[in-house]
Amino acid sequence: MREPVFIKRNAEKWQTFEQILSGNDNYLHPDKKAELFIELTDDLAYAKTFFPQSQITQYLNSLTAKVHRSIYRNKKADTNKFIHFWRVELPMLLYEARRFLLYSFIIFALAALIGAFSAANDDKFVRLILGDSYVNMTLENIEKGDPMGVYKQEGSSFMFLAITFNNIRVSFYAFVLGILFSVGTAWVLFSNGVMLGAFQYFFYQKGLFLTSFLTIWIHGTIEISAIILAGCAGMVMGNSITFAGTYPRSVSFVRGVQQGAKILVGLIPLFIIAGFLEGFVTRLTEMHILMKIAIIAVSAIFVVGYFVVYPVLVYKSEQAFLANISTTRLSFKDEDSFFIPAKQNAYSTESATAIISDK
Known part of the structure; x- marks a missing residue:
């Protein structure tokens, strides 16, 4: 036939x-x-x-x-819908959205490089991005011999709650602004990337790159990953409007909102973990360097393993099942x-x- x-x-x-x-x-x-x-x-x-x-x-x-x-x-x-969501549904959504995750990462990484480059070529740029009060406070902490003292100013519990809320707020904006054809999402990613680049270069200028890196990225590994993943969710929604494909635009938009929202829900544990680490662990600046490296490494392995590698494995498993069915x-x-x-x-x-x- x-x-x-x-x-x-x-x-x-x-x-x-x-x-x-x-x-x-x-x-x-x-x-x-x-x-x-x-x-x-x-x-x-x-x-x-x-x-x-x-x-x-x-x-x-x-x-x-x-x-x-x-x-x-x-x-x-x-x-057990809860287990199914984490084992199958979310990984499949992440696999289908893998190119948006890549776009989100690229935008954020390029913005961070731009922030660092701008800080290197303009002495006023860091103050413009981070604010005079933060820069002055950090300079005072450096003079006192405690450059990471900013993480010790508030109580652990208060910082945990405040930071978790802030992470959720930023990620929510990154998702919701995707409705502006993904442009709003790109802006949130870009602005946060520039801020990170300027922030990290500021400590590099002071000869404190390693000290700051091993402190900031204790919580930053998961925190920044959550923002990038939220950007991915926003682009999923934005793309559903811009490129409806074979679906009516209204149907495509609803599907995009549902898929993006599920990805955002999947980030809730990351918000909580990042808030906990920044509130209770990052402040322990005297912690042994090997412990800091271990926390950063485990965080990175978890994020890449679950949000990048595992979705591919779930997809391949499903395809293998379908191939077996179709051939037999x-x-x-x-x-x-x-x-x-x-x-x-x-x-x-x-x-x-x-x-x-x-x-």
Whole structure:
């Protein structure tokens, strides 16, 4: 069977499935979902066998993955939605948003370099960014022999609460301002990056780079990571407005808000951990250097491991499962006997139509 015939014969069925998945599919009976999944894996197996490099194969692979996640969520997450969120749902969202995470990191890193470069070439820049009162206070602390004394001014509990709230506020702005076509998110990332670059260079000028680095990054590793991840969430929402793809813009926006908000919720532990470290640990400036390095290293490994590496592993695991299903589902003795005629329905979406129109 030729590819255009294959698509024409099944397109309406795929459109129905996509319409169901784009809304709330909780009303759909589990048995019906299982039937849906079997039909899709049949189609995917056929497409991989006869049209392995085709766009329709990629489309069916993506659609089948969505159905699989929906079934898995209903079977597993109902008993423990909390665990499912951290083990599967959030990692898959992060994988799908991986390019936005990269963009967010690049914007922040470039801004930090700009901040450091500006501080190196303009003596007034640090005061402009950090404020005279902070700079003067830090200079006094340096003269007293306690350059990191700023972290000891308030009580530990108060700092923990205040800093956690501030981290949530900044990250919330980074997310919400994504509604401005991601420009607002980029600005939050840029401004915070410039501030970090100027701040770190200020201590470098005073010959205190290592001292400041091993103190600031005790909490900064997780704190800065949370801001960058919040920027990723904001870009997910902003991109859903700017590039709606095959979905109606309103549907794309709602999906973008939901996905971005879930990523933001996933950052709550980071806000709390960063606040705790800054409030209770960073102030211990006399702590052994090896302990400081260990905290920074463990924080970095955790962030990269869970938010970057683990999502890739979850995605590959799902793809391996789908590949196994699609290759073992049917043996094609008779191509024409493979198909079940698509039923007439009142649903339609643009996703399948976009592919069909190319054929």
